[in-house]
Amino acid sequence: xxxxxxxxxxxxxxxxxxxxxxxxxxxxxxxxxxxxxxxxxxxxxxxxxxxxxxxxxxxxxxxxxxxxxxxxxxxxxxxxxxxxxxxxxxxxxxxxxxxxxxxxxxxxxxxxxxxxxxxxxxxxxxxxxxxxxxxxxxxxxxxxxxxxxxxxxxxxxxxxxxxxxxxxxxxxxxxxxxxxxxxxxxxxxxxxxxxxxxxxxxxxxxxxxxxxxxxxxxxxxxxxxxxxxxxxxxxxxxxxxxxxxxxxxxxxxxxxxxxxxxxxxxxxxxxxxxxxxxxxxxxxxxxxxxxxxxxxxxxxxxxxxxxxxxxxxxxxxxxxxxxxxxxxxxxxxxxxxxxxxxxxxxxxxxxxxxxxxxxxxxxxxxxxxxxxxxxxxxxxxxxxxxxxxxxxxxxxxxxxxxxxxxxxxxxxxxxxxxxxxxxxxxxxxxxxxxxxxxxxxxxxxxxxxxxxxxxxxxxxxxxxxxxxxxxxxxxxxxxxxxxxxxxxxxxxxxxxxxxxxxxxxxxxxxxxxxxxxxxxxxxxxxxxxxxxxxxxxxxxxxxxxxxxxxxxxxxxxxxxxxxxxxxxxxxxxxxxxxxxxxxxxxxxxxxxxxxxxxxxxxxxxxxxxxxxxxxxxxxxxxxxxxxxxxxxxxxxx
Numbered sequence: 001x002x003x004x005x006x007x008x009x010x011x012x013x014x015x016x017x018x019x020x021x022x023x024x025x026x027x028x029x030x031x032x033x034x035x036x037x038x039x040x041x042x043x044x045x046x047x048x049x050x051x052x053x054x055x056x057x058x059x060x061x062x063x064x065x066x067x068x069x070x071x072x073x074x075x076x077x078x079x080x081x082x083x084x085x086x087x088x089x090x091x092x093x094x095x096x097x098x099x100x101x102x103x104x105x106x107x108x109x110x111x112x113x114x115x116x117x118x119x120x121x122x123x124x125x126x127x128x129x130x131x132x133x134x135x136x137x138x139x140x141x142x143x144x145x146x147x148x149x150x151x152x153x154x155x156x157x158x159x160x161x162x163x164x165x166x167x168x169x170x171x172x173x174x175x176x177x178x179x180x181x182x183x184x185x186x187x188x189x190x191x192x193x194x195x196x197x198x199x200x201x202x203x204x205x206x207x208x209x210x211x212x213x214x215x216x217x218x219x220x221x222x223x224x225x226x227x228x229x230x231x232x233x234x235x236x237x238x239x240x241x242x243x244x245x246x247x248x249x250x251x252x253x254x255x256x257x258x259x260x261x262x263x264x265x266x267x268x269x270x271x272x273x274x275x276x277x278x279x280x281x282x283x284x285x286x287x288x289x290x291x292x293x294x295x296x297x298x299x300x301x302x303x304x305x306x307x308x309x310x311x312x313x314x315x316x317x318x319x320x321x322x323x324x325x326x327x328x329x330x331x332x333x334x335x336x337x338x339x340x341x342x343x344x345x346x347x348x349x350x351x352x353x354x355x356x357x358x359x360x361x362x363x364x365x366x367x368x369x370x371x372x373x374x375x376x377x378x379x380x381x382x383x384x385x386x387x388x389x390x391x392x393x394x395x396x397x398x399x400x401x402x403x404x405x406x407x408x409x410x411x412x413x414x415x416x417x418x419x420x421x422x423x424x425x426x427x428x429x430x431x432x433x434x435x436x437x438x439x440x441x442x443x444x445x446x447x448x449x450x451x452x453x454x455x456x457x458x459x460x461x462x463x464x465x466x467x468x469x470x471x472x473x474x475x476x477x478x479x480x481x482x483x484x485x486x487x488x489x490x491x492x493x494x495x496x497x498x499x500x501x502x503x504x505x506x507x508x509x510x511x512x513x514x515x516x517x518x519x520x521x522x523x524x525x526x527x528x529x530x531x532x533x534x535x536x537x538x539x540x541x542x543x544x545x546x547x548x549x550x551x552x553x554x555x556x557x558x559x560x561x562x563x564x565x566x567x568x569x570x571x572x573x574x575x576x577x578x579x580x581x582x583x584x585x586x587x588x589x590x591x592x593x594x595x596x597x598x599x600x601x602x603x604x605x606x607x608x609x610x611x612x613x614x615x616x617x618x619x620x621x622x623x624x625x626x627x628x629x630x631x632x633x634x635x636x637x
Contacts, residue, residue, distance in 0.1 A: 011163035016113055016156060026155055028147045029140075030187030034237045036133035037290060038229075038283070040091030048089055049100050055079050056277075056357060057500045065107050068117065075357045081117060082126035082176075083108075086134040101138035102146070105131065109149050113156060121164040122173035124157050125180025129233075132183045155191065158184035162197045166205060170328040172216075172223050174205050175230035182234055186241045195243070202234075203248040209329075214255030215305025217329040219322060221263035222276035222355075225287060228256055232290035257292035258299040260284070262309045263318070265343040269497065271318040272341065272352040273307060274325070275332030278497050306398060310407045314345045315434025315634075321398030321411055324382065330390045335381035337396045338411045338426045339371035342437060344634065347475035348459040354496030365496065372456050374424060374441045381415040405432035416443065421450035435634040442627025449624045454486070454509040457493050460502045464490055471507060473632075484509050484630035509630065513622040 047054050051062050055076050068077050079085070083105070089097040108116075118124055131139075131154060139147055158181060165177045178198055185195035209217050209227065216224045231253055238245050263270050268281025302308070306322025319340040324333040334355070342350040353370035356362055366384070368375035375381065383392040394415035401408045409428040416424055422445020429438045441454050458464070458473065465472040471482040471490070482488070486509040493506035 012118065012160055015159040015163040016118075025190075026148070026152050027188070028144055028151060030132055030135060030151065030154075031189055032186050032241060033132050033135045034183070034186065034233075034240045035136070036087050036090070036130070037233055037236060038087060038286065040085075040087035040089070042088070042091045044085065045088035045090075045092030045097055048085060049092070049094075049096050053080060053085065058358070065110075067108070073357055073359075078120065078123050082123050083130040084126055086130050086138070090134055090137045098138055098141075101134070102142055105138065105150065106146060109146075109153050113153075118157065118160045119164070121161045121167045121177040121180075122169065123176070125161050125165070125177035128154055128157050128161070128180035129176070129183040132187050151188075154184055155188065158188075158191075158194055162193060165197070166201055169331075170208065171218065171331060172209075172226040172230065174209070175227060175234075178202055178205065179230055179234055179237075182237055186237055186243075199246065202246055206248050206252045210252045210256060211304040212255075213302045213304045214252075214257075214259040214299055215302045215307065216256070218274065218325045218332055219305055219307060219320075220274040220276055220325075220332045221260070221270040221272075221307075222279070223274075223332065224256060224260050224263060225270065225279060225284060228253070228260055228291045229287045231256075232287055236290065253291050257288055258297040259302065259305070260288060260291075261297070262299040262302075263307070265318075265341070265348050266314070266316060267343070267346045267348065269348075271307075272354045272497055273318070273320050273336055273339075274334050275355040277355050278499065306396070308398065308400065308409065310400075310409070310430055311434075312405075312407065312430050312432055313434030315430070315437075316343045317341075317407075317428070317430055317437065319398075319409060319411070319428065321396065321409070323396045324390055324393050327389065331388060333382065333390055334366045334371065335368040335415075336371040336373065337381065337394060337413050337415065338424065339368075339373035340428065341372065342632065344434070344475070344478055344480070347461060347478065349462055349473060349475070349480060349632070350456050351459050351495060351497060353457055353494055356496050356501070361496070361501075369453070369455065370457075374426070374443075374452050374454050376416055376419065376421060376450060376452050378451075379416055379419040379421065381413075406430065416450070417445075419450070420447070421445050421452070436631065437633075438629075438631040440627055440629045444626070449511070449626045451624065452511065454628050454630075456482070456507040456509075457495070458505045458507065460495050460498075460504040462505075464505055466490070472635075479635045481633045481635055482507060482630065483633075484628055486510055486512050486625070486628040486630070509628050511625040511628055514625050515622055 044054050047059065048062075052059050053062050053076075054060075058076070060072070060076065067081055072080075086101055089101045131150065139150055161177050161181050161184075165181070166174045167177060178201055181194050181198040181201075184191065185198060188194065211217060216227055231249060235245060235249065235253065264281075264284065265271060268284060270276050270279060270284065299309075306320075308317075308319040308321045310317040310319070317340060320336050320338060323337070324330055332355070334352075336352060339352055340350065341348070341352060350372050352372055353365055355365050364370060366382075368381040381394065382390060385391050392415075394413050397410075397412045399410040401410075407428075407430040409426075411426045411428070413424045416422065422443045425440075425442050425444060427440045430436070443450055443452060461475065463474040465474065469483070471488060473480040473482060488507060488509050491506055491508050493504045495502045495504045
């Protein structure tokens with residue numbers, strides 16, 4: 001056991017001993033509770049009453065007193081132990097739902113405190129906050145013993161948060177731990193240590209996680225949403241308890257809320273970058289309204305977050321123009337650098353595939369092939385370690401220029417340089433009316449061009465029609481045309497931007513093959529003749545083949561064929577040449593190895609010759625183009 005682990009266990013054991021004054025003074029009801037702000041899922045509550053739990057599209061059976069299982073994903077286990085599903089039972093609102101909520105809380109309270117999973121302060125904090133924010137629903141009408149046991153457990157579990165927070169995870173879940181501390185501080189004001197610890201940790205956590213431009217350090221729109229949800233709850237809790245809101249929190253809400261607005265498509269949903277999963281537009285509206293009730297400001301630029309949003313007419317273009325998140329915030333990083341999403345009005349056109357924690361899906365959806373971007377079939381754009389953290393961080397550059405209200409983006413990434421493919425460059429040009437998006441993707445490397453594939457994943461709401469040279473994309477209200485100078489095809493894809501994975505299509509473009517220039521050798525200049533030697537004569541040529549001197553072609557008749565071939569089918573001239581060797585090639589008066597008088601080396605220069613025709617230029621095989629140019633154009637009418 002490491003020293004850090006030993007210290008954590010020691011603090012946890014000390015926290016479970018209880019306060020110095022003992023637990024007898026713990027009240028049987030909270031001094032103040034703040035009702036949970038968010039709408040639950042009534043269907044999920046109905047499943048819970050029937051003994052099942054549904055999370056992220058997967059339904060699992062529940063057993064009495066069972067809070068973990070070897071085959072459960074960590075996310076499902078944490079969700080079940082967090083008790084945030086109490087809002088689903090409250091949304092159902094029936095007596096059976098209330099009884100189910102009370103029974104499940106009682107089951108948790110019945111565990112010996114030493115056997116209760118309390119090592120994760122984020123899950124513990126979420127559970128404490130859920131118990132208190134739903135107190136009126138399931139506990140207010142319960143008997144005295146139940147309420148006393150509940151409040152005693154609130155004190156003990158809140159003490160473990162004090163001992164273990166902020167924890168090892170540097171993500172939005174740290175704010176769940178702090179929310180639990182704040183809820184306990186408001187419900188039990190006599191335990192002043194809870195509020196003191198909260199105030200000490202909140203500023204530090206906000207400074208570490210929120211960039212100066214308002215983007216979360218993970219560069220994930222979903223994390224942006226979840227952090228704002230926690231901050232919005234804490235803001236309402238502080239206001240209800242008449243506790244001054246920390247200055248850092250107020251400033252962070254002012255910066256982060258406009259950024260969340262900037263991450264939304266025309267239909268209100270989030271762009272799918274870096275682990276973002278589906279969230280209903282109504283929920284996003286509610287979180288924004290609670291986080292920053294005033295104004296409708298949308299962030300214009302993110303110089304640190306480097307997620308680009310371009311707006312032209314009714315068209316929105318979202319581009320990942322930054323390097324992966326730094327160490328500690330890269331758990332959700334995807335290989336989507338330079339990828340983009342495109343929407344027109346309320347219709348999404350080009351998307352990334354999304355993210356999932358389902359077995360087999362998580363790893364595949366992190367790869368570049370699951371994004372609307374160029375990828376190399378044999379080379380990953382990012383490399384992850386066994387712990388899911390990044391082992392490589394490509395450098396990404398992004399330059400945005402506005403040309404007479406048109407947008408031009410110049411992007412580059414060195415993700416494939418180590419594989420010898422060169423720098424990946426992407427150029428995007430969006431016209432001011434939003435009706436034309438043109439692009440170029442290329443690999444600038446030395447040597448032969450690397451094999452690559454360019455993908456544009458389509459939203460499931462887009463229908464596809466193929467024309468002779470174009471691909472038409474049809475939404476409910478518009479038609480867009482796609483063209484490229486590569487080889488385009490339509491293939492199957494998947495989209496995880498809804499409640500469950502959905503089949504969809506993708507445009508796949510491969511680079512064209514271009515004819516290589518012929519390998520024409522430069523002729524070697526003839527050596528100069530010796531003085532007095534006759535010049536070399538050349539056959540006369542003409543540009544007009546009809547004026548070339550030649551014997552006229554005879555008529556093709558059976559007689560002429562028979563006269564020119566022997567009985568065995570050999571041409572007569574060939575037979576005669578074989579039977580009578582030419583005298584100039586064999587002179588019996590010349591001994592072997594000697595030259596005849598007119599065939600001496602000196603005599604060679606005296607010959608008048610016609611130079612041979614130069615050999616045809618050597619042809620090279622076609623080469624793959626280094627880039628692809630393409631365009632999406634909105635058609636009128």
